[in-house]
Ligand SMILES: Nc1ncnc2c1ncn2[C@@H]1O[C@H](COP(=O)(O)OP(=O)(O)O)[C@@H](O)[C@H]1O
């Protein structure tokens with residue numbers, strides 16, 4: 001099946017102090033297998049909400065539409081089942097886990113996912129070897145493996161740690177929520193390489209970003225413009241260039 | 257429904273996980289009649305073939321106990337305990353005294369196996385000669401108040417370390433027992449210590465001579481296995497000048513309908529430059545989902561740093577019991593001596609825990625550290641109660657206390673009750689306290705990485721407790737981590 005991820009008419013709301021607030025208002029999006037798509041949109045348009053709903057966060061209530069991945073109803077699955085199926089979300093704001101050793105966290109996560117996928121678990125030695133290779137590739141200091149997950153990490157370190165997790169968990173659908181924000185140009189290159197080197201027929205990605213800059217390094221197959229909880233325009237990589245020059249105004253007016 | 261459920265549903269699911277280690281061993285028992293009076297005290301002493309001085313010590317304790325009443329200051333509630341409705345002596349009929357574990361009743365070994373007591377004991381036994389990597393562990397297994405297996409005694413004897421059941425020490429080393437028993441926890445210190453002093457049936461005795469580093473971790477596994485049998489363990493550990501010893505205590509108990517009383521007394525004596533490390537993993541039956549049954553655990557643990565620069569370190573992971581009343585304490589009498597208390601207390605279901613420590617600084621330059629982690633889930637209630645006292649002579653005394661509470665759900669309670677008494681101007685006492693909840697963000701983050709909800713809670717809780725868990729000896733740390741996760745099963749929706 002070529003439609004790897006298929007989202008149709010997706011509606012989701014959140015309980016905002018007792019009153020439901022609709023954030024996704026009938027969103028359609030299809031990502032074929034092996035493609036990298038970008039979503040760009042103004043703050044508050046619902047990009048992070050979309051990523052959370054796809055990853056299975058329970059405080060967002062899906063009120064309509066559907067989301068299928070590899071032919072399975074994604075919305076039926078628990079977050080950990082989605083992870084096992086190959087969904088990975090690089091968080092816009094990675095969460096701190098005080099006292100939880102990063103290496104230990106990564107190894108347990110990798111093995112949980114490998115087990116669920118019917119793959120062999122990694123022993124401590126092979127895991128550490130792999131983790132060292134990957135941290136080196138991302139120009140992360142080995143020290144980061146010894147620290148508590150995201151605790152005391154700088155903004156850039158947190159983002160790299162997300163990319164590290166992605167590479168270790170080997171997802172087939174990676175959702176990157178503003179992974180570029182807060183990164184300098186060198187870090188941006190490194191992170192982009194971390195994603196690009198995973199590209200292939202079995203890897204799809206949804207790259208959420210504000211800046212065309214990232215898309216110079218991770219060249220997307222398609223670019224979608226999101227506003228008010230919907231995709232209002234889709235096109236090729238040129239859309240990003242256009243947005244960078246002219247802003248969202250024309251798309252918003254055209255959609256109105 | 258949010259993951260950390262604030263709803264009833266979560267609570268109803270609670271305690272569904274049956275106590276994993278609830279079972280009973282069918283070893284024939286030799287029971288004393290129910291009830292407590294001077295005759296029972298005499299019977300216990302006679303059965304133990306104790307010398308006259310010991311009997312008199314017990315009788316004195318019994319008479320003191322009769323004059324006392326249960327303490328009522330702790331934040332715990334329970335139906336009145338009928339002290340006359342219990343057996344105070346139980347002993348497996350098959351006589352103990354095997355020379356090796358092979359000779360131990362196979363029923364008993366099976367029990368240990370079911371308990372998941374790391375039968376690395378057995379591996380260890382096999383691996384002693386070539387035991388390059390791991391420090392061997394000596395096990396003095398206490399089974400229903402009677403030690404039935406003691407291993408590694410030879411290695412210890414060669415080092416000059418005495419490690420034996422206290423009943424044996426009373427007979428074999430009366431001068432040491434007489435000199436120290438009841439000196440740290442006086443007979444009439446409290447209601448439960450007086451009771452214990454009158455009727456204790458067994459426990460461990462450790463003596464590490466001057467300059468000796470005990471060549472292995474000492475470990476005793478306690479179990480309660482007889483219906484209506486109160487458990488009254490008595491432990492005495494003495495480390496002479498420059499001696500070092502690490503003692504591990506762990507336990508689980510079979511499932512029961514009646515509440516079972518447990519009132520242990522532990523006394524530690526550390527002389528000049530000595531170091532005693534005492535670690536506990538406590539997992540007694542906490543009661544069923546309605547809070548019925550479960551162990552009442554009233555323990556008096558106290559150590560004295562008698563010599564200069566002596567150090568005593570208590571580490572405990574408390575997950576079991578219906579009621580826990582326990583305050584491992586340090587009396588810092590030697591100049592520059594050090595007291596430490598690292599604690600994790602988990603309560604779930606209807607459990608109640610009132611636990612903490614006392615650091616009594618008597619001498620100059622004494623230091624103490626308290627790290628207490630409290631985790632409450634379900635309808636449970638947990639209190640940290642800590643006393644730090646700087647006596648007038650405790651010049652430059654230092655204490656640092658850190659109390660952190662983690663709440664799971666909103667039907668549980670956590671309380672921190674620090675008592676600080678400083679009578680020396682140069683002493684400094686610092687206290688930090690935090691209360692937090694496991695956040696939705698943390699749970700979701702972990703789950704999106706492939707952890708189940710329960711694994712995620714386990715992970716976060718273990719992270720929360722890390723500062724304490726890292727104080728445990730390696731083998732125990734791994735068990736303790738598992739235990740934390742098991743004891744919180746069903747605590748999230
Ligand atoms: N937990 C929440 N409670 C209330 N409002 C929320 C919550 N999460 C998101 N929103 C609102 O939903 C809208 C979309 O947010 P978000 O998905 O983070 O947008 P984006 O990532 O595109 O900036 C915003 O108006 C935001 O304030």
Ligand SMILES: [Mg+2]
Pocket residue numbers: 047048049092177178
């Ligand atoms: Mg966002």
